[in-house]
Amino acid sequence: MVTVKGVTFGEGRVKLAVPLTARSQEELVKQADQAAHSAAQVVEWRADYYEDVLLEDKLIETLTLIRMELGEKILLFTFRTKEEGGEQELSLKQYERLCTVIAESQRVDMIDLELTRVEFLGRGFMQKIKAGHVTTIISTHHFDQTPPDGQLMFQIGMMNQFGADIGKIATMPHSLQDVLRIMNIIQRAKGINHLPLAVMAMGDLGKVTRVGGELIGSVLSFCSLNQASAPGQIPIETMNTFIEAMAIEQIEIEGD
Numbered sequence: 247m248v249t250v251k252g253v254t255f256g257e258g259r260v261k262l263a264v265p266l267t268a269r270s271q272e273e274l275v276k277q278a279d280q281a282a283h284s285a286a287q288v289v290e291w292r293a294d295y296y297e298d299v300l301l302e303d304k305l306i307e308t309l310t311l312i313r314m315e316l317g318e319k320i321l322l323f324t325f326r327t328k329e330e331g332g333e334q335e336l337s338l339k340q341y342e343r344l345c346t347v348i349a350e351s352q353r354v355d356m357i358d359l360e361l362t363r364v365e366f367l368g369r370g371f372m373q374k375i376k377a378g379h380v381t382t383i384i385s386t387h388h389f390d391q392t393p394p395d396g397q398l399m400f401q402i403g404m405m406n407q408f409g410a411d412i413g414k415i416a417t418m419p420h421s422l423q424d425v426l427r428i429m430n431i432i433q434r435a436k437g438i439n440h441l442p443l444a445v446m447a448m449g450d451l452g453k454v455t456r457v458g459g460e461l462i463g464s465v466l467s468f469c470s471l472n473q474a475s476a477p478g479q480i481p482i483e484t485m486n487t488f489i490e491a492m493a494i495e496q497i498e499i500e501g502d
Contacts, residue, residue: 255466264471282315285482286482291354322356345371359372392427415428428445429461444467457485460494
């Protein structure tokens, strides 16, 4: 289990995150205020939507304003590349610089790092990120398929080896079988892995994996605030109702 600002991922109900997807500083601050009053425990800044993401001074200024609006909410920084469903592309060098600057800023609580980029940048990159004392999510996204279980298990192993605090896998299902495989992947991985995992299938077919996070062992589920950042996201207030209704009460059975 991983604890951030008193919120323990992997304990009790699945934690909920909403994205900030505005393109300008002014609109981001408005979104952050809305997110601060939502039921989400985590607010994800999807910085690939932000028009000035490569202007470091403006980036830190905007990050500071978001941080102030959110108060005690957990702030997760994510730059999602086009290859994994994002809005912009960065060179490997630009991606490394951006993530390092953010980790060193002491203004975020968590940072999402794409597994493919981490594999190229290596352990030295992870050491720089970890030096910023931020909780790391290493993620992988498959927008066209649900890969075989063996490939997913291998990716979980790589996340573990690189020192992720939480691993994240999102896939696109094309059948009920795909959905059922994803719902079982955390249980399958437990024999060889103790990394907390956030796992979800995207699109309408995968919505059940988002609301069933507690049942399948997923520690984090992503919802929409006023704009979805991935297919199949459910609005936060609706999602919170679902999560409360589907809460699993732990019943202790006493012996004779």
